[in-house]
Amino acid sequence: MQRLLLPLLIATMIGCNSKKSEQTTTANTDFATVLDDYYEQRLKLFPIEATQQGDNRYNDQLPNDISQAFLGQTKAFYTNTLEKLNSFDREKLSDEDKISYDILKRELALQLEQYPFHQEEIPFNQFTGLTLSFGQLGSGEGSQPFKTVKDYDDWLKRVSAFSVWGDTAITAFRKGIATGRVLPKSLVVKMIPQMTDLVVSDPTKSLFYGPIKKLPSTFSAADKDRLTAAYKKAISEQIVPTYQKLGTFLTTEYLPKARTTSGIDVLPQGPELYRYLVRTWTTTNDTPDQIYAIGLNEVARIRGEMEKVKTQVGFKGTLDEFFTHLKTDKKFYPYKQPKEVLDAFHTILARIEPNLKKLFINTPKSEFEIRQTEKFREASASAEYNQALADGSRPGIFYVPIPDATNFNVTSGMESLFLHEAIPGHHYQVSLQQENTKLPKFRRFAWYGAYGEGWALYCESLGKELGIYTDPYQYMGALGDEIHRAIRLVVDVGLHTKHMTREQAIKYMMDNEPIAEQGATAEIERYMAIPGQALSYKIGALKIRELRTKYEKQLGDKFSLAAFHDEFLKDGCMPLDVLERKMDAWAERQK
Structure with missing residues (x-):
């Protein structure tokens, strides 16, 4: 160091x-x-x-x-x-x-x-917790390596501690029942199948048998036999019984005690906890009421932009009817094969590449790839960015789930999605941070959603400067993505401070963006499970845009957008208040 x-x-x-x-x-x-x-x-x-x-x-x-x-x-x-x-x-x-x-x-x-x-009294939910990450690690498809005999033995040692954790989780949930810290019923209902789906009678059919199916050919016969037997035993005697016990507990004991309310404000110290979570996720001192007001204003502003696009393309109905048109008209579903979808994203990259040098001085050394999400997980996956490894041994990967290419809608915001998840969004930000070996390690590998997700959402606003959003339907898709983040400010605060119900939040979301009920339900239940997290995107993006506008006015001809972006990215993720002090000092130096 x-x-x-x-x-x-x-x-x-x-x-x-x-x-x-x-x-x-x-x-x-x-x-x-x-x-x-x-x-x-x-x-x-x-x-x-x-x-x-x-x-x-x-x-x-x-x-x-x-x-x-x-x-x-x-x-x-x-x-x-x-x-x-x-x-x-x-x-x-x-x-x-x-x-x-x-x-x-x-x-x-x-x-x-x-x-x-006492957040430990709700040890996991349908969206986060060891019960989910344990499956990702043990499947052989996650970050837990399975390349050497030691790797395989390492995982067995982790498994040996899982049943103890499971027993502790049940004890913690019971304490939460006693103190009144319990989850909403609608979330518990989603958690139960996550437990029971991992209960199998044949260990070779388990998700956790995945590493054995990929045993390296270099292993000796003795090691292969030993590990196969050990994994079968671990699955049957440790993993499956733990998930079974958790599933039974949630069904018979916890679900009847779960609450019918949606927000955490009804829990002991709930209002104080929500204010704490808002400060943690947004890295600001904004109050929930301030954030709610920002959300309402942003939803109204973006709806106005959507009305302009509707007029531009000559659609005569209401905005709600335009949403339906975008979701249902067959002309917006032109693809037949997954390769055509991937080729469309490659075309977006080719279109923005000539303009990137105008907006950025330093760019990542890490390689970048566009891939279709693997079949085993694409049915439930979202488009996502998997960061490159700092040593360059793995590229940054933009994964696109395409279960059925004929159902891929071009108005879903393909261009804005690429700017957010890929380039210059997460790939530039994460890669430049990891590649900066001058940073202390706790900063090289740090993550603050208000900075990282704020940056990615801000990058969506760069579309016209990067030579895209020339098609009004792609710009409409970008506005759809933006209003989704603005809606979050309203419903997250509404759920957790204003007694907005799950059903009211779902309706508000569907009334203001082209989203199906299933998608809106999953989103709202995510905000119920992780209060405050969804606020970080829009609050971060608004701060970045605010700083850019401030320095454009202060510096006039001395302002360089590329230099602004370079300064923003070079020191990695940090809280927004620390960021603003750093950027103000940069602006002073430019004078």
Whole structure:
């Protein structure tokens, strides 16, 4: 870590006398050690995060992260790190280290705020939790590697801890029943099949048997036989009984106690918890009421833009009828084969490439590919970006699910989707961050939704500058994507502070964007399960646009959009308040 920061240390030393230089070097080296220790200790506490980053040192570990012992351990870790951080005089740190100081101090303070809310009493839901990530890891198709004999044995060790975690989850749910912290019934109904679908009588039919079907040919016969027997036993005696027990508990004990309300404001400390989650996800101090008002204004503004497109194309009906037209007219379903869909995305890339150099100075070294989502998961998958590995061994991949090419609608926002998920959205942001080895590791691999998703949504607004959105129907698709994020501000806050019901939220979404009821239901239930998360996209994008507009006015002819983008991306993910201080300093330097 100290070696990585050396160029920064040298930069801060130039122009200083030797005594002051020595003090700065010592301070920054000590500071770098604290940052490095934080990153390393966090990976030990959260080994699945390490696995997902391609760090395989802890692939055999699965801590009981909802146990009181673990919560005590993490609280002590955050407290100790904050004490170390507070021992530094921020004003004596380099500009780059001040950014790291501000990011980490905010992160630690927020982490320490969470414990009184007892979120462990709802240990998982239909959208997040170990019950879901465990299947992704153990399928052989996720981030858990299955290349060596050690890899296969590592997973067996993780499996051995899963049943303990499952028992702890049931205990935690029961405590939640006693304290009044329970999930809505509509979510529990979705969780039960997620448990029971993984219960099989034949272990070879299990999702978790996937790695055995892909045993490397280089393994010895003895290792193949041993691992096959061990995996069958682990599936039958540990994994299946755990999922079965969880499914039975949810069905017979938890569902009858689940609530009929939709928002967390009815839970003990619910209003306080929601305000905390809003600050965590948006990285701002905006109040829920402020965010709700922003949402209403944005929905009205974007509907006005949609009306203009409707007029432009000569459609005579209402906006709601135009939504139906876009979803049902056969001319918007031109594809016959998946390759035609993929070729259309390649065409989008070819059209924006000549203009990218006008908007960006630095671009990623990481390779980029467009692929069809694998058959085994495409039926339920969304289009997504899978980040490149930092060492360049895997490209960044834009995955497109195409279960049936004839059902792929060209007005669904193909161009805006590409700008968001691929280039210049997530691929540029994530790759440039990972490739910047001057950043402390806790920042190279950090993620803040308001920054990362905010950037990707902001990139959707660059379509005309990048030479696309010339087709009004593609621009309508982009507006559909944008209003979807604005609607989230209304329904998320409405659900969790204004007693908006699940059904009212679904109707509001369907009234304001071209979305089917099934899709709207899945979206609203996601916001019920993860309060505040959906706010980060639009709040982040609005902040980026606000900063750009501010500097365009301040700098006039001295403003360079490419330089603005470069400065935004070069230091990686950070909270929006830290970002604004950094960008204001950049604008001052441009003057």
